[in-house]
Amino acid sequence: MDFTNKVVLVTGASSGIGAATAKLFASHGATLSLVGRNEARLLQVAKICEDLKQIKPLCLLLDLTMDANCEEVVRKTVEHHKKIDVLINCAGKVSVTSLFDNNMEIFDELMTLNLRLPYKMVQLCLPHLKKTKGNVVNVFGAPLRVRPGFLPFAMIRDALERFTKAGALELVTEGVKMNAVRPGITRTNVLANFNVDDDCVDMVYSKIASAMPNNVIIEPEEIAKTILYAASDTSPNLNGANLIVDGAASSY
Numbered sequence: 592m593d594f595t596n597k598v599v600l601v602t603g604a605s606s607g608i609g610a611a612t613a614k615l616f617a618s619h620g621a622t623l624s625l626v627g628r629n630e631a632r633l634l635q636v637a638k639i640c641e642d643l644k645q646i647k648p649l650c651l652l653l654d655l656t657m658d659a660n661c662e663e664v665v666r667k668t669v670e671h672h673k674k675i676d677v678l679i680n681c682a683g684k685v686s687v688t689s690l691f692d693n694n695m696e697i698f699d700e701l702m703t704l705n706l707r708l709p710y711k712m713v714q715l716c717l718p719h720l721k722k723t724k725g726n727v728v729n730v731f732g733a734p735l736r737v738r739p740g741f742l743p744f745a746m747i748r749d750a751l752e753r754f755t756k757a758g759a760l761e762l763v764t765e766g767v768k769m770n771a772v773r774p775g776i777t778r779t780n781v782l783a784n785f786n787v788d789d790d791c792v793d794m795v796y797s798k799i800a801s802a803m804p805n806n807v808i809i810e811p812e813e814i815a816k817t818i819l820y821a822a823s824d825t826s827p828n829l830n831g832a833n834l835i836v837d838g839a840a841s842s843y
């Protein structure tokens with residue numbers, strides 16, 4: 592798959608699946624716009640990308656929970672790279688909350704970042720994706736069993752599944768495709784960002800792995816390969832699809 596002269600915008604590029612995706616696209620010749628908040632991590636990813644094919648990514652350090660920052664990402668990408676061929680919606684975070692909590696702060700934050708943001712980014716990128724007959728890939732969780740504390744995630748997953756399917760139908764007349772890649776439990780910084788101590792991360796992952804059908808935690812590079820495929824035109828009628836990469840963990 593050749594992404595030479597293709598402009599690929601990756602949110603969540605400073606870490607985990609987004610970082611692995613950025614590097615894989617770079618190795619396939621893509622010109623990148625990378626978005627995150629952690630400067631050191633984003634610049635490190637950008638350096639690796641640049642070293643692969645000597646194409647310097649545009650790095651944008653912005654909090655995407657604010658609409659003005661989303662607008663800035665799209666505006667600066669088009670100013671700098673002149674177009675957008677691919678949007679990868681990969682920014683997200685994990686927090687625990689439930690109906691037993693007495694506030695809506697965490698719920699609202701999760702909805703804003705994990706659900707509203709992909710919608711907003713598609714809206715903003717659409718005028719540019721129409722010109723390039725581009726691709727959108729939404730990254731969100733596989734339909735695993737809902738654990739206590741993760742009800743908003745189940746709601747977000749179902750909404751994003753519908754968004755991907757019905758959104759693809761809305762975009763198809765413009766020649767723009769939208770698909771989803773839905774990982775099972777994947778080894779990223781998600782636990783650290785979830786305030787799990789570094790010393791405990793391995794232990795937590797091995798406990799989670801023991802509950803998986805194949806006893807493995809997925810590596811982000813595997814998810815990145817599926818994202819690359821979904822963003823390519825290898826299969827022109829792959830559209831509105833939810834590609835689940837979870838080692839059969841959701842096949843209960």
Ligand SMILES: NC(=O)c1ccc[n+]([C@@H]2O[C@H](COP(=O)([O-])OP(=O)(O)OC[C@H]3O[C@@H](n4cnc5c(N)ncnc54)[C@H](OP(=O)(O)O)[C@@H]3O)[C@@H](O)[C@H]2O)c1
Pocket residue numbers: 602603604605606607608609626627628629630632653654655656681682683684685704705730731732733773774775776777778779780781782784
């Ligand atoms: N890891 C898993 O097991 C798993 C499973 C299913 C689905 N997913 C989904 O995959 C996506 C990537 O997750 P990951 O596991 O790679 O997590 P990660 O390593 O924690 O990376 C999350 C990324 O999102 C960015 N981000 C978070 N809040 C942001 C904000 N307000 N503004 C801008 N960027 C923000 C982070 O940037 P900074 O760190 O620079 O702030 C980081 O680049 C998420 O949507 C997640 O829900 C993950």
